[in-house]
Amino acid sequence: MFDNFPDHPADPSTTPTDLSLLLRPAPPGSPTDLVRTHGGDGFLLWAGIPAALVIGSSGGAGATTTALGIASAAAAEYGERSPIVVDATATGGDLAQRGCDTIDAAGTVQNWLNMTPRGLAPSVLDSSGENSAGFGVLPRGPEALPRRETYASVHRDLCAAGCLPIYDGGAPVSNRMIAPLLADSRIALVITLAARADAVNRLKPALIWLDDNYSQFHLAEAVIVVTRQHRSDGPLIAEHARHYLGKLVRAVTEIPYDAHLAAGGPMSWKRLSPPTRSAYRKIVNLLR
Numbered sequence: 001m002f003d004n005f006p007d008h009p010a011d012p013s014t015t016p017t018d019l020s021l022l023l024r025p026a027p028p029g030s031p032t033d034l035v036r037t038h039g040g041d042g043f044l045l046w047a048g049i050p051a052a053l054v055i056g057s058s059g060g061a062g063a064t065t066t067a068l069g070i071a072s073a074a075a076a077e078y079g080e081r082s083p084i085v086v087d088a089t090a091t092g093g094d095l096a097q098r099g100c101d102t103i104d105a106a107g108t109v110q111n112w113l114n115m116t117p118r119g120l121a122p123s124v125l126d127s128s129g130e131n132s133a134g135f136g137v138l139p140r141g142p143e144a145l146p147r148r149e150t151y152a153s154v155h156r157d158l159c160a161a162g163c164l165p166i167y168d169g170g171a172p173v174s175n176r177m178i179a180p181l182l183a184d185s186r187i188a189l190v191i192t193l194a195a196r197a198d199a200v201n202r203l204k205p206a207l208i209w210l211d212d213n214y215s216q217f218h219l220a221e222a223v224i225v226v227t228r229q230h231r232s233d234g235p236l237i238a239e240h241a242r243h244y245l246g247k248l249v250r251a252v253t254e255i256p257y258d259a260h261l262a263a264g265g266p267m268s269w270k271r272l273s274p275p276t277r278s279a280y281r282k283i284v285n286l287l288r
Contacts, residue, residue, distance in 0.1 A: 050186060050188045051187045052188040054070070054192060058172075061171060067166050071084070076134060083135035084158065085168060088170070088181065089140070089170035097265075107126065109145065110141055113146050119160035121162055123161070132268055133268075151167070152180035152181075185218065189223070190222070193224055193241060195238070223283060224241055226238040226252065228257040259273075
């Protein structure tokens, strides 16, 4: 069937226009080119900022503030399309308290899922709170999602509404609510690690569980974020993670101690220290 198909691009002057376009070599930098990651041929880079799932390797690992920081950097620094941080924890966390510094959320994920139609921007805005950095905050209540709804349908309809979802998955990594998000390779994975020795001990079983259920290839594109939550936290935990995990994941980076984050109130991009804002911008660049 393909005996007469040419092995190299034919002369456009002697071939039909459509065929000559198909046979023409792609210019350098085209989406068909592989980019080098981890010292070899790897996955393609994202042209823009992808949706992301932020999960904690243990409780108190800073998943919520990291999700908010990523959305802040995407909105304030990159002008990304309508970022929205969504609570994907098992029973609802403190996302609304930490993320809404301008307008409190009028609804929850469950309220929004019951709207018709919900795949429109106004429907999302009606249920979301707002942060001064320019992104939305969509909390969830402790009750179950409406019947036959999962975070797969949440993600589908948020994308249809033109939003850039950043999910706060909290801990543990085995939370069944986030299973559809973990299974979607188009959603970038961020794993937070508190700068504490006990948190490092809990990281190993979390990574093993992810590897067993979603394969090493998923972990290979994950970004591990070490969060310094106390003034005394130093660089040792991040250095330890880089030494043992640097070749197994996309990157290991860290968020410095920040008094504004440590205060525990609503997070405001302008009140973060310059090193902290720079650290969140770095995470955004690592996800692209």
